[in-house]
Each structure stands twice: as C-alpha cells, then as structure tokens.
Amino acid sequence: xxxxxxxxxxxxxxxxxxxxxxxxxxxxxxxxxxxxxxxxxxxxxxxxxxxxxxxxxxxxx
Numbered sequence: 001x002x003x004x005x006x007x008x009x010x011x012x013x014x015x016x017x018x019x020x021x022x023x024x025x026x027x028x029x030x031x032x033x034x035x036x037x038x039x040x041x042x043x044x045x046x047x048x049x050x051x052x053x054x055x056x057x058x059x060x061x
Contacts, residue, residue: 007052014045 021028021038028034050057 010048010052014049015059020041 024034028038
C-alpha cells in the first residue's frame, strides 16, 4: 500500500490536535462550549482518517 505524503501530513496534524486537547483537558472538560468544539473537530478528523484508510463508512441505524 502506498502512503502519500499528504496523508502523513494529515495524520501528523491529528497528532498535534490530540496533544493540544490533552494538555487542555481539564479546561475543555469544564466548558460546554469547548467540549462541543472538540466534538465537532473530532467528527471532521474522523471523516478525514476514514477517507485516508479507504475503508467503507459504517451505516448508523
């Protein structure tokens, strides 16, 4: 399987996002607005990683 440089870049950015989230966990956990923003960003990242993986999306019932 060929791994594209763009995919590596995206995954590195995801790692940075998760690290920032980890360091701000307590502040984010106590703020509904911050939690909602994290949830929204994680949804975007989830879609991006799914596209990179080329796996089929799971149907929600």
